[in-house]
Amino acid sequence: MTVQLDRLSLLPLTAEVNERGHLIIGGCDTVELAAEFGTPLYLFDEFSIRSKCAEFKTEFGQRYADTTVIYACKAFINKALLLLLKEEGLGLDVVSGGELGITQSVGFPLGQVYFHGNNKSAGEISLALEWGIGRIVIDNFQELKIINRLAKEKGKKASILLRLTPGVDPHTHQYITTGTIDSKFGFPQAHSEEAVITAMSKSNLNLVGLHCHIGSLIFETEPYQQAIDFMLNFAAEMKRKHGFELKELSVGGGFAAQYTLDAPSPPTSAYAEVITSSIISRCHQLKVPLPRLIIEPGRSIVARAGVALYEIGTIKEIPGIRCYVCVDGGMGDNIRPALYGSKLEAVVANKMSDKETGKFTIAGKFCESGDILIRDIGLPQPVPGDILVVAACGAYSIPQASNYNAFFLPAIVLVKEGKARLIRRRETLEDLTQCDLV
Ligand code: LLP
Secondary structure (H helix, E strand, O other): OOHHHHHHHHOOOOOEEOOOOOEEEOOEEHHHHHHHHOOOEEEEEHHHHHHHHHHHHHHHHOOOOOEEEEEEOOOOOOHHHHHHHHHHOOEEEEOOHHHHHHHHHOOOOHHHEEEOOOOOOHHHHHHHHHOOOOEEEEOOHHHHHHHHHHHHHOOOOEEEEEEEOOOOOOOOOHHHEOOOOOOOOOEOHHHHHHHHHHHHHOOOEEEEEEEOOOEOOEOOOHHHHHHHHHHHHHHHHHHHHHOOOOOEEEOOOOEOOOOOOOOOOOOHHHHHHHHHHHHHHHHHHHOOOOOEEEEOOOHHHHOOOEEEEEEEEEEEEEOOOEEEEEEOOOOOOOOHHHHHOOOOOEEEOOOOOOOOOEEEEEEOOOOOOOOEEEEEEEEOOOOOOOEEEEOOOOOOOHHHOOOHHHOOOOEEEEEEOOEEEEEEOOOOHHHHHOOOOO
């Protein structure tokens, strides 16, 4: 078996190789898709997304019936995706008026939407209240005041959760660690009690629960247990002292995805087992009722379902040093390697059955030396015109994309059973200049 074939396990669930040695995803030949839609092209496999949604609902639901799965749409937001998630019965986590607006525009049931953010504007909050958003997750004291005031003005009662900082280190990249004591997110421990008292005293707020999110790309399950212990102990203390009833506990997202062959991620069942058993045993110990459990997976729903297709252009061999293989995208559509040092793997889609001939460094076409997607990866000999498919690009690539160097954002297709549907067209020069005023 060649390493290219090993890498099928990083690609969408429907990935296979046809008799021509081409990579097939969702029944579509990726080499043909690159020719039809152009490159760079992002491709999402509908079956992989739906399978993950079902997996989260089943793995958590069978252990803890009162679980609500909400998708953190910062990982990837697109109208077609939201309609698909609606069909799968997931709720949503949004963090801006923009995400909220897209959600509303497709008729997503807004009662199933949770609104997050550490600095929500009055405009965003007003919109959320007017549209009847399900929950607002309050991050700080200013928000407690503003949301209560705006709700009063509109004659509404806002259902809220308080975001706390549990002081847990999930051992992930510093930029995606959120639940430690020194974090811009959530009420610090020293202020959590005051936050509960204040929230309970506000006439137009209905405090339904507590939230924490300790970080992203978390490969360990133990930090979740630590965070849950902190949250439930705190809730029980607040019940004793102030009569607070914890109806909902959100433990956030953060479940890892597999990007490279040497870094497998725990199965969904492992997270489900630790999270649900920690809640059940701690509530039992504390003699408090079980709250509704909210989980907010983002990356784990879409990461593996999405791949990036690039055409190989310039190939530059520096004798004795390195061979650069340049593709027609890069940091503009995927900033993760440059920003977090993330590791990725790729295959040459038109040479799936060929053996690797050496190590190559995949560079983008942006004017930055840091625009390297993958360092020293073994591949079959690439030549200009080959199609490179980078695995596990479904989460946090397109949403963090930019128009740096005035490149156009890629087109996106959704594939299913041999059919490819364009769910976002490629940008044009007109798109790039339409906001400029002369
Ligand atoms: N809930 C809250 C409150 C969050 O802040 C996040 C992610 C999630 C849920 C979803 O986390 P996930 O399941 O996707 O790990 N751009 C970074 C990741 C940033 C995560 C931000 N918050 C990256 O590319 O790795």
